[in-house]
Amino acid sequence: MNDLDKDHALTSDSLLELTDDERIALVVERIETKFLDYDGYDFSRHQILALNIFFELSQEVRGREMFYAVCMAIPKALFGLESTMYLLEDEETFALAACSSGKCDRDSTRPWNEFMNDRLTIQGESMYLPIRGNPEYNDMLAFEPPHNLLGSFVMRPCSGLPGHARLFLEKYVNRVGYQLHHRIIRARNREHIAFIKSMVQDIGHNVIVPNMYFKLYFNRLKRKIEQLHLTTTAILTELNRNANRDLVREGNRLAEIAGGIEGQYQEIYSHYESTSMFLETLLRRRHFEEGRYVLEKRDVNLRTTVIDPVIERFRHRFEEQRIHLALAPECPEDRVIRLALDRGLISQVLDNLLSNALKYTERTSVPEGGKEKHATYGWKVLDDFFGPGKSGIRLWITSSGGPLDLNEPMDVFKPGFRADNVAHKSGTGRGLYFVRQVVELHGGRVFYAHTDQGNEFSFVLPFEQA
The missing domain is CATH 1.20.58 (Methane Monooxygenase Hydroxylase; Chain G, domain 1)
Known part of the structure; x- marks a missing residue:
């Protein structure tokens, strides 16, 4: 396994399943391996310092051109080498990015050939070193880079360089590749954000x-x-x-x-x-500007402003599916509950829960005999739920059916999660994750449980009043 493969192993998605102790142990193991690797490289003190200086300067400078200058200055300072950098502009073409001499008189574009490829290659006085990226983030580039290659770093004159110096330059260009990869991603992210801001203005207008x-x-x-x-x-x-x-x-x-x-x-x-x-x-424009859901809280009558409109919108659809939808008997219809919340987002939370109930409710036996599909909804004030003197408002929707196949109740609120026993139903697994995001953004909590009435999804919001 080469350096890049090992680094990739440290960033794999499978590491998310490790415990904290296992992750620390793995990183410690990699550090110890790196110590052994560097001992084996036997780099000189100046070469080690050059790597450190490169990392520091690459963090300091802004702009792609200044970064290229840093990349090419290290080989020039250590070995007196001139450099030319080519980057892949598509899967087949290397485009000239920069050169150290200030005289970029070479071809502006080059195809893949026996020199511009994924191997260290020497032609006369020129040494061609492949610039490799971080494979963990290839999906964030404009195209899938062939052989994980971002470009080619050409240095000259290299005919008299000892093999030890070539090894250092090869390792150095590997680190250039990772830094370059992150810069490309940051640039694309900036373009993406600029596009989103423009799109939000278009959405408002159009x-x-x-x-x-x-x-x-x-x-x-x-x-x-x-x-x-x-x-x-x-x-x-x-x-x-x-x-x-x-x-x-x-x-x-x-x-x-x-x-x-x-x-x-x-x-x-x-x-x-x-x-x-x-x-x-x-x-909402602020969602896109801040990169997260932004609440706009207003003091509302919970039942008349949020619950009733959503319930009435679904009532006909429940009737069409022959699902009996009813208010829980313990909920007083005439009690007025006012609290501060984002009406639009909380309405969508209820919308998601009712959509799931409509989709997943199953026939179950009833005391009167026979089988039917039923769903109930309700709300209740919970004194001191969030601490002494900090009440909460619990809202729930229960629908008849068997329990979901879960290892942990909160699994159902993870992004993209689908329980095995309902995977045949259409859905993306995003709805309940959205519910959790919005409720937690309000300072609340979400819950799932299977009761004698069926599957119960609930959430508790702070009884916050304007």
Whole structure:
């Protein structure tokens, strides 16, 4: 195993499964191996200092050109070598990046050949050293680098260099590759952030603002429906006065159609309101600027502002699936609970939990006999949940069905997790992770348990009031 393979082994995803003691032991082992490696290299004091100086200067300088200058200055200071650096601009082409002499008179691009490849190669006075990256982060580059190669470092004159110096330069270029790789990633991240900021402005202009016009169209449609009801009532009044049964029957049918249109309007408008709120909440500009969910808390009536609108939006869908959805009997409907929270994000938390209940609820036996699908929801104030004098608000949704196949209850809230016994259902495993993120951002906690009523997902928010 070469140096790069060993370093890659230290960054593998499999290390995430190790305990803290195992990780420390592994790193200590690698340090001891490095000591032995450097003893075997037998680098001179100046060469060791050169590596240290390179690391320090590469952290100090800003800009790609200054970094190239540092990379080429080390071989020049130690061995009097001039350098040229080529980087892969795509899978097939090496493009000239920089040269130490200030006279970049060589070809600006080169193809893969017997010199520009993944092996140390010498041609006359020139030594070609492959610049390798960190394979752990290849997926963050613009393309998958062939042979894990970022480019080629060409040095000259090298015909008189002893093999020991060549070994040092090879190890040195390996370290250049890792530093270069991180700089490329940072540059791409900066471009990515700039793009996101631009995209957020476009979203505001091209999505959020046009979406607001739908409310105007809905208001116009509502007025038309009201006019339809008035006209229908007037027609029915006149028809009843004339006592024409056939026409009265058609008038009543017209009234039913008008009522049906109004019902469809109310359902569509309810979905529009929730979708608009979700769009504006998820695409909130500060989320993208700060790289995390940013709360905008407001003092709200928990039941009327958050719970009831979400429940009513799902009620018809539960009925279609023949799932009996009910408020838990211990919840007083007339109690007013006001607290400060981000209405849009917490509404989406409830939306995710109800979506899961709709998807995963199963038929189970009921005391009255037979089997049915049922779900319950509710809320409760928990005194001193977060400490003395720090109450919490618990919200839960329970749906009938067998327990999830989990090693630990909190596994279900991990990103991308799908329990084996429900993996056949459609889903990404992101919904419950989103729930956990939002609840914990509010200072709350999430829970899963299987009870005699079924699978219960709950969360507790601090009883925070404005």
